[in-house]
Amino acid sequence: MSVEQFTVQPPAGLGLLPLIILVVTGVILIVLAFATGRRAKTIRGTFVLLIIVGLVVIGVGIWLFFSSTGSSTITVGLGYVSISSPSFGGTGNLNFTASEITSAYVAQIGSGNLTLSKQHGTNYGDFNVGVFTLGNGATAYVVSNNSTDLIIQLNTGDYLILGTSNTNALAQKFSQSVYPVQTGS
Numbered sequence: 587m588s589v590e591q592f593t594v595q596p597p598a599g600l601g602l603l604p605l606i607i608l609v610v611t612g613v614i615l616i617v618l619a620f621a622t623g624r625r626a627k628t629i630r631g632t633f634v635l636l637i638i639v640g641l642v643v644i645g646v647g648i649w650l651f652f653s654s655t656g657s658s659t660i661t662v663g664l665g666y667v668s669i670s671s672p673s674f675g676g677t678g679n680l681n682f683t684a685s686e687i688t689s690a691y692v693a694q695i696g697s698g699n700l701t702l703s704k705q706h707g708t709n710y711g712d713f714n715v716g717v718f719t720l721g722n723g724a725t726a727y728v729v730s731n732n733s734t735d736l737i738i739q740l741n742t743g744d745y746l747i748l749g750t751s752n753t754n755a756l757a758q759k760f761s762q763s764v765y766p767v768q769t770g771s
Contacts, residue, residue, distance in 0.1 A: 593658070593749045596657065612640040616641070618669060688741050691769075725744045
């Protein structure tokens with residue numbers, strides 16, 4: 587059995603709005619510093635502070651943009667599934683073996699026990715990547731850009747929720763290589 591990878595891409599405009607807001611705010615602070623801060627020697631500290639804060643805000647905007655637009659990779663191999671995701675705005679890197687899995691099935695997220703409340707990560711429409719709390723109170727590590735997902739219950743009581751543009755292919759590969767996926771759930 588071969589190793590297969592599935593990529594979960596964030597929506598194209600996900601990090602664009604925060605980038606624009608933070609860069610514009612930073613530019614306004616720098617313009618404000620040059621407009622008012624250099625006139626008198628007593629406000630040189632204000633000038634320097636506004637320049638520094640403006641540059642930091644621009645830097646944070648650029649950093650957030652690039653860190654929130656990184657893709658996540660789901661790797662399914664013989665007896666394991668692993669996740670490679672940005673630590674900021676994602677799950678980080680995780681690896682689970684067949685012996686750590688209690689059950690697996692395909693289901694629709696968003697209602698009942700499969701309602702997601704974000705603890706850490708990114709959620710935008712059907713794009714959910716990060717650590718979430720489920721409707722039943724359990725912790726779920728989620729990497730998905732689909733509302734139909736592979737739901738994997740771990741023997742710790744936590745869940746791994748995975749979805750791609752072709753969740754059926756992911757579930758089929760997972761069922762063949764890692765753990766049998768229940769049908770009809």
